Amino acid sequence: MTETLFxxxxxKAQDTIHWLILGGASGDEAxxxxxGELKGAEELSELTSKAQQRQVRVLVPGCDVLLxxxxxxxxxxxxxxxxxxxxxxxxxxxxxxxxFFAYAEFSKDIQENNCFTAIVAHKQMKQWLTWLxxxxxxxxxxxxxxxxxxxxxxxxxxxxxxxxxxxxxxxRQHHWQGFTLDVDVWKVQWQAFQNDxxxxxxxxxDCPHKSVHIEAYSNLTHSExxxxxxxxxxxxxxxxxxxxxxxxxxxxxxxxxxxIKESRSQAGQQWLWxxxxxxxxxxLSLGSKTAQLWQLQAEQESVKQDIITNYKxxxxxxxxxxxxxxxxxxxxxxxxxxxxxxxxxxxAMLAKVQPAFAKVSALKPESLKFDGKRQELRIQAKANxxxxxxQFSQALAASSLTVKQGSQSNQGEQVTGSFSISxxxxxxxxxxxxxxxxxxSSKNNxxxx
Numbered sequence: 001m002t003e004t005l006f007x008x009x010x011x012k013a014q015d016t017i018h019w020l021i022l023g024g025a026s027g028d029e030a031x032x033x034x035x036g037e038l039k040g041a042e043e044l045s046e047l048t049s050k051a052q053q054r055q056v057r058v059l060v061p062g063c064d065v066l067l068x069x070x071x072x073x074x075x076x077x078x079x080x081x082x083x084x085x086x087x088x089x090x091x092x093x094x095x096x097x098x099x100f101f102a103y104a105e106f107s108k109d110i111q112e113n114n115c116f117t118a119i120v121a122h123k124q125m126k127q128w129l130t131w132l133x134x135x136x137x138x139x140x141x142x143x144x145x146x147x148x149x150x151x152x153x154x155x156x157x158x159x160x161x162x163x164x165x166x167x168x169x170x171x172r173q174h175h176w177q178g179f180t181l182d183v184d185v186w187k188v189q190w191q192a193f194q195n196d197x198x199x200x201x202x203x204x205x206d207c208p209h210k211s212v213h214i215e216a217y218s219n220l221t222h223s224e225x226x227x228x229x230x231x232x233x234x235x236x237x238x239x240x241x242x243x244x245x246x247x248x249x250x251x252x253x254x255x256x257x258x259x260i261k262e263s264r265s266q267a268g269q270q271w272l273w274x275x276x277x278x279x280x281x282x283x284l285s286l287g288s289k290t291a292q293l294w295q296l297q298a299e300q301e302s303v304k305q306d307i308i309t310n311y312k313x314x315x316x317x318x319x320x321x322x323x324x325x326x327x328x329x330x331x332x333x334x335x336x337x338x339x340x341x342x343x344x345x346x347x348a349m350l351a352k353v354q355p356a357f358a359k360v361s362a363l364k365p366e367s368l369k370f371d372g373k374r375q376e377l378r379i380q381a382k383a384n385x386x387x388x389x390x391q392f393s394q395a396l397a398a399s400s401l402t403v404k405q406g407s408q409s410n411q412g413e414q415v416t417g418s419f420s421i422s423x424x425x426x427x428x429x430x431x432x433x434x435x436x437x438x439x440x441s442s443k444n445n446x447x448x449x
Contacts, residue, residue: 003033005051006241007137008059008145008161009128013041016166020237021050032238044135056139057244059237060128060253062146062170062180065120066092069113069176077103084115092119100125100258104176104251116176118144118253125258140260141245142253145170146178148240151247155213158220158228161236169220170236175247190226346370349377353421356395362388366416377421382414389417400424 003023010017020035038046068088072080081103085096092099104116132139149172150157158171160183169186172178181189214220214228217239245251254260308321311330321329349370357363363383370377383389389408396403396419406418 002055004055004057004241005047006057006059006237006244007044007047007139008237008240009061009131010041010166011061011064011124013127013131015040016162017041017044018161018237019047019050020235020241021054022238022241030242032235035235035237041131044131044137048136051137056137056141057241058128058132058139058142059145059148059240059244060120060142061168062144062178063168063182064124065118065144065146065253067116067118067144067146067176067178069116071113072115077105080115084117088117088119094121098122100256102251102253102255105249106176118251120253125253129258138260140252140254143244143248143251144178144180144253145240146172146180147248147251148244149178150215150239150243151175152213152215155215155227157215157217159217159234159236159239160220170240171214186220345372345375346377349375349421349423352399352401352423353377353379353396355399356392359395360388360392363392375422379419379421380416381419382411382416384414386415389415393419396421 003021006020006022008018009015017038017040018035019038021033022030023033034050038044070084070087072083072087074080074083081101084103085099085101089096098121100120100122102118102120104118106116108114128142145161149159149170151172151174156171156173158169160167160169162168167183168180169183170178170180212227214226215231216228217231217234218236219230219233220228304323307323307326311321311326312318318329350368357365362385363381365379365381367380368377369379381389381392386408389405393403393405400423402422402424404420406420408415408417
């Protein structure tokens with residue numbers, strides 16, 4: 001069930017504020033759920049909880065809003081609204097710059113007027129909105145109370161609101177005409193109406209108020225000349241709530257610079273919050289991934305530099321090294337040393353010799369040469385004594401290698417010598433291959449002869 005909170009503000013902070021909650025169907029079938037009064041604007045916060053989860057509609061005193069209709073010689077709405085304030089300037093009590101003009105969209109009235117404006121002081125508008133903001137009450141709609149009174153086809157509608165100290169009379173005359181007066185001023189105005197009637201009767205002239213019919217929804221000071229009909233009494237705010245916005249083409253004082261942006265629903269706000277958290281998490285994840293990517297790129301660049309540096313150390317004659325082609329360059333260089341794919345090549349031989357060097361640390365190699373045809377590794381080394389050479393030969397033999405020691409000589413305190421190292425059986429295999437080759441050659445020669 002849709003419920004609406006109606007609030008009628010006062011002109012000043014100490015004026016009584018009336019409120020009412022209407023629920024159920026719209027129009028005359030709506031039901032009053034609750035109503036009350038506040039002593040002033042400082043108590044508006046008491047309505048904050050009631051405003052939550054309800055529509056809020058605000059009424060303001062018609063005595064603070066001047067309703068004017070006029071005929072502006074212009075065609076476009078923009079031109080009409082620009083010209084209207086200065087056409088009314090002489091009839092206004094304040095400077096145009098100090099006033100706010102709200103406009104309604106109506107077709108021309110019986111006087112052929114094409115501009116309908118409600119005029120309020122900027123100071124008053126800001127004061128009303130400040131009271132609501134301080135109470136954390138939001139509303140998209142604000143109307144003068146006279147425009148929420150029933151619109152009579154022939155005649156006026158009227159009601160009194162407030163207690164004896166702050167009683168006011170609200171009167172709606174036409175679709176864009178009405179007034180709100182303090183009860184004392186109403187008595188003076190009523191006397192003026194009566195004097196107009198009496199004078200017109202003496203002068204036998206038409207009186208503008210003689211035929212006026214007023215339907216009053218509360219007890220009013222009246223005379224028979226004013227032709228007041230007493231209607232069933234109603235709560236003033238209930239009567240205005242049931243007629244709020246009728247026949248006004250969605251007119252709203254909150255327009256232009258005072259237009260309130262519609263707040264999102266609570267569910268929408270929750271989804272927006274969830275979406276915000278998701279976006280934040282996504283940005284955080286992207287930031288983390290970006291940082292990791294930068295770190296990996298830096299590490300990759302460091303590895304590339306290490307590869308280039310080590311390659312140049314191994315092959316100092318190389319002038320230009322490209323990481324993208326370093327594998328092929330390395331294979332080419334290794335091929336010159338005996339082939340990469342040969343199981344008994346240079347690298348395989350080094351792998352078998354390495355344990356012997358590790359075992360006999362006193363012996364240091366000075367040069368290495370590999371004979372790819374004979375699959376033989378030749379080492380020129382030096383040590384402190386002859387015993388290191390013997391130990392090295394024994395370590396090589398333990399690795400299933402054939403060792404031939406060359407000559408050894410003293411050079412000062414050092415002993416130098418050489419080794420020829422090959423795999424066991426490699427020489428026999430080579431000899432067999434040569435013998436087979438000779439036999440094939442001899443056989444071919446015989447067949448030719």
